[in-house]
Amino acid sequence: MSTLLDIRNLSISLKLPDGTLHAVRDVSLSLDRGQSLGIVGESGSGKSLSALALMRLLPRGAECRPTRMAFDGQDLPAMPDAAFAHEIAGPRIGMIFQEPMTSLNPVYTIGRQMTEAAVARGMLSGSQARKKAIDLLDRVGIPDPAGRMSQYPHQMSGGQRQRVMIAMTLMLDPDLLIADEPTTALDVTVQAQILDLLDGLRRERQMGMILISHDLAVVAERTDHVAVMYAGEVIEQGAAAAVLRAPAHPYTQSLLQAIPTMGADPARLGAIPGTVPSLMHPPTGCIFAPRCGYRRPDCTSARPPVQQAGAVHDYRCVLSDPPTARPPAQPLAGHGVAGGEPVIAASHVTQLFQSRKGLFGPKREIRALDDVSLALRRGETLALIGESGSGKSTLARIMLGLALPTSGEVTMLGRPVAELTGTERASFVQPVFQDPYSSLNPRRRLAEIIARPLVLRGEGDSVSRARSVEQAMDLVRLPKRLLHTYPSQLSGGQRQRVAIARALVTRPEALVCDEPTSALDVSVQAQILNLLDELRAEMGLTCLFITHDMAVVHQIADRVAVMYQGRIVEEGNARDVLSRPANDYTQRLLAAAPRFDAMPEMEAAR
């Protein structure tokens, strides 16, 4: 098999106002024809930048220095930009982006966007291109492909748009397809279909593929080779099975322990202490040393050598034998509490949204919730699962009392929620939202943000409030030196802790968490899930946890309710629902979830 892509010692630096950011350092990757390479890493690890460098799509001011970057034997850096754009980008290397909602131009028809590139390059005539486009749309599973050609992107769903994007890249028959988080914005069932499609296409056309993802389960299932990136460096790479089943580098090992799995009994997740180092001044030694459990003096003095862990498996560490001792699994602190009496109950709730096109347009009605009844019991963690648009966030807002349903009743502690005042509701239940970047007021300091619920309730004086704020920050394990910083100075995980601290400062009895970890990296997700478990044990919190991630449900939930198109289709004990789903939709949802179970020796150690 011939080498399709060979990148050696790629470094990328970005000029920022306050210095130079060494975003990617000394990355070497290679890919054979027809093979697939997975690049995994947390946000900021440089995985996307490496791919963008290959496509010459780096942001302005970025400097890219490989010692060699060859595609099919051709030296890429030597090519002039115009020749590259004409011969390589498109016909030889195609790229699919993360956001299907923004990667198609909304003012052109699907047909025009698909045929444009091939016709403009003179590769196909207009009618040939049209025929090919219809064939490809059919191949990627778009129903009625000929009719779709004259439609606009807004007439399609996110999954369909991503299929169109894939079909569009295939129009030019590339030899290499780069997929940068192609399914991150999509629902699990759609994700599985898209990944199956990419897999099939790759085999059928003998294409090379680079799959960039933060999701190790996706990469483990779909690729032959894996490169694990951390803070701009490839710290481990090799055959997918070897790297992800028997990881050698301490970082990869800890990352795998941070992922909730569906297999065994839920146990405390392994969190990686500390944060990613600054890439302004990268250390001379091992990049992972400050957070590593096996740190030795020689880790920080020089860059560790590349060690062989197997035939096609190497890692960069001072330890010549990969560490095998794994920390014993710790049981969850607050798991498995039987629920008491219902504290928030929704009965026969229906929510309609009406919208009008323009001032005189016809009314449209959307049934977001359809006769939903759900009770949250004292002390339990109830997971509400479903795909986007299933109405789970709407239900959460109604159960919080932030919105009143069109019909039906919600009671909180036995009283109708409409009769309670804002502060009464607030003292019992508090929300935690999905996006930590929008849930904190960017113009307020942490001390003000966390104290705000106390001020609104008129509770205590400034001294007692300051004390409560400090206690809340202790609860969520935030250091006190952050008291007077603004949210923009914090990382995503720290912000989510602030949001939880704000929710807990008034000592509520219940939390409604709307996808609190889906915007976070796995290692940060592990910290937050562990924290919620500890808080359950310490405060006896009742928790409504909304998520789409089955492994997270398995990790924290006592009871599960599955929503589909505004209805609750299945409800029951978490273990029963996950192992023996009765409803057809739940079965599909579970089958589609990428699994990451088989790690024999790790499971044995637990």
Place this chain on the structure above:
Amino acid sequence: MTTTDITLSAVEDGETKALTPGEIFRQRIFGHKGFLLGAGLILLIVLVAIFAPLLAPHDPYAQSLSSRMLPPVWDDAGTWDHLLGTDQNGRDYLSRLIYGTRVSITIGIGAATVGLFIGVTLGVIAGYFGGWLDHAISFLLTAQLALPGLLLAMALVFIIGPSIWVVIGIVGVLHWTYYLVVTRAATQRIRSQDFIAAAAASGASSRQIIWHEILPNLLSSIIVIFTFELGIAILAESSLSFLGVGIQPPTPSWGLMIAEGKQAMFYRPWLVILPGICLFLLVIGANLMGDGLRDITSPEGRNG
């Protein structure tokens, strides 16, 4: 996305020498030449307005028929006594220009403030509450935009009677649309963010949410519009004075001075050019400062 994540962690881990937000802010201010120039001009003009009695060499109202229409000092017939010459009534032109800054600055700030209160109030209400209130306020906006502003101002000043306070009120009442458009859109965007829902879930009333959560986030855009409106209001006052319905003689106002000088424009062009230059400097200063403020306060720091 990738790069911001890294810089954020660079600030938080503290082991490297990352710049504090204050330092970055200072760097942005002093690295922005347009802002420095604009702010310098505005500061200078404000100081001149405040210290006008100390700076003016003559009484701006003192007439002297024997020395009418003297040219500036660089002209052959000019004298050092009247640096910029005199006007039709023999009043010292430099002193009148210096006192004229008071009128321009007062009207600029006053009218921009009146517009601010109207526009921001309506904008926040429309953006926050939406529904029929939003429809009503948007209709008001459309109606206002359809009116010929200067003509309406002329008619109103003429009916009510010209004075500096009437001019401030009317120019202000006619210049709130920009505030409304910007604050309404920004409020709608902020309103959909989770921290608003979090405040509501903590029992905050709409009034508390608007004051505590929304207004602080509008501040930087309000400041920027304020500086733009400042320039527009000053020009509007000059136009009104030039047309004879603004500031009334003998009060020194740049617009009025241009109007009075226009009769003699062909053989004494300085009578028009000098107040024109003053006006130009003030408005360009306000605009440069506004542009600079927008760059400095925007999170991504366009000219960082």
